[in-house]
Amino acid sequence: MFLPALLGALINLNGSGRYIHWGFIQISVANFVVIILMIVVFVLAILLPFPKRKRDGQ
Amino acid sequence: MSIDTGVPAETPARASTPEESRQWTARMRHAAESAFPPDQLLPDRQPAYMASWIYVFGVLTVVSLAWVIITGCILAIMGPSWWHVSSTGHFVNSLHLWSVEAFFFFMVIHLWGKFFMAAWRGNRRLTWATGVISFLVSVGAAFTGYLSQQNFDSQWISTQAKDGINSTGAGSVFNVLNFGQMLMWHIVLLPIGVAIIAGLHVLLVRRHGIVPPFAVGDGDAAAETPATTTTTAPAGEPA
Numbered sequence: 001m002f003l004p005a006l007l008g009a010l011i012n013l014n015g016s017g018r019y020i021h022w023g024f025i026q027i028s029v030a031n032f033v034v035i036i037l038m039i040v041v042f043v044l045a046i047l048l049p050f051p052k053r054k055r056d057g058q
Numbered sequence: 059m060s061i062d063t064g065v066p067a068e069t070p071a072r073a074s075t076p077e078e079s080r081q082w083t084a085r086m087r088h089a090a091e092s093a094f095p096p097d098q099l100l101p102d103r104q105p106a107y108m109a110s111w112i113y114v115f116g117v118l119t120v121v122s123l124a125w126v127i128i129t130g131c132i133l134a135i136m137g138p139s140w141w142h143v144s145s146t147g148h149f150v151n152s153l154h155l156w157s158v159e160a161f162f163f164f165m166v167i168h169l170w171g172k173f174f175m176a177a178w179r180g181n182r183r184l185t186w187a188t189g190v191i192s193f194l195v196s197v198g199a200a201f202t203g204y205l206s207q208q209n210f211d212s213q214w215i216s217t218q219a220k221d222g223i224n225s226t227g228a229g230s231v232f233n234v235l236n237f238g239q240m241l242m243w244h245i246v247l248l249p250i251g252v253a254i255i256a257g258l259h260v261l262l263v264r265r266h267g268i269v270p271p272f273a274v275g276d277g278d279a280a281a282e283t284p285a286t287t288t289t290t291a292p293a294g295e296p297a
Contacts, residue, residue, distance in 0.1 A: 034159075034163070037163075038163060038166055038167055041163075041167055042167050044111070045110075045111035045112045045114075045115070045171070046110075046111070046112055050111055052109070
């Protein structure tokens with residue numbers, strides 16, 4: 001009972017897809033979320049410092 | 059090819075004779091050694107400016123591609139009756155899908171990063187071009203993959219796509235309603251194309267080195283400095 005809930009999708013994917021309509025632009029919520037995630041990861045990759053390994057004598 | 063005269067083989071490092079240097083094998087060897095010296099092909103040091111998260115998305119894309127190919131090979135071995143019915147088959151099928159999602163996710167971020175770095179600087183135009191072509195061929199591979207799902211989703215996508223593709227005239231040789239043809243494109247032609255072009259892309263990155271940031275040298279000539287001459291940090295160990 002617990003394992004399927006753990007391994008299953010966080011959102012019920014069995015229903016019909018949800019879409020965002022904005023003028024002539026139409027995009028599924030799933031694709032929109034992925035694009036936003038990519039932008040967030042891109043910005044974080046630029047801003048976050050890269051970890052440095054400490055060496056002897058430094 | 060030279061004839062074996064029974065004389066013990068000399069050390070591999072010996073100089074080629076004029077006769078040997080005319081052979082296509084020798085010419086290819088010399089060209090490969092000249093284009094990809096071992097220390098450039100498998101470097102142990104990288105420029106200090108590589109110590110940035112924006113440089114990791116290329117290798118993440120390659121790792122995702124490896125997962126796509128591995129899971130695709132397992133699906134090909136086991137067949138549709140396995141991936142449609144069994145739990146393990148569903149799991150591997152999902153791994154195949156999600157590794158494709160990861161592949162495009164990382165590849166697009168890699169593309170953004172390289173675009174804003176103007177990564178074609180310093181005689182890296184071919185590196186950029188192979189990346190673009192690899193992206194486009196990957197879109198085709200993913201598209202034919204959606205057509206090969208054998209479900210209502212693939213039926214919907216194929217019937218929607220046929221009008222667009224037929225309007226270009228390409229439908230006569232690329233029929234999205236022909237499942238067998240789309241499956242062959244997906245599992246043979248396009249994967250070979252992606253693997254070859256992505257492999258060439260990686261080799262070119264090794265050949266010309268990663269592009270330096272604008273702060274190091276603003277001009278195109280400054281960006282031509284080979285990576286091996288500006289190394290300050292061991293590979294995998296950021297400075």
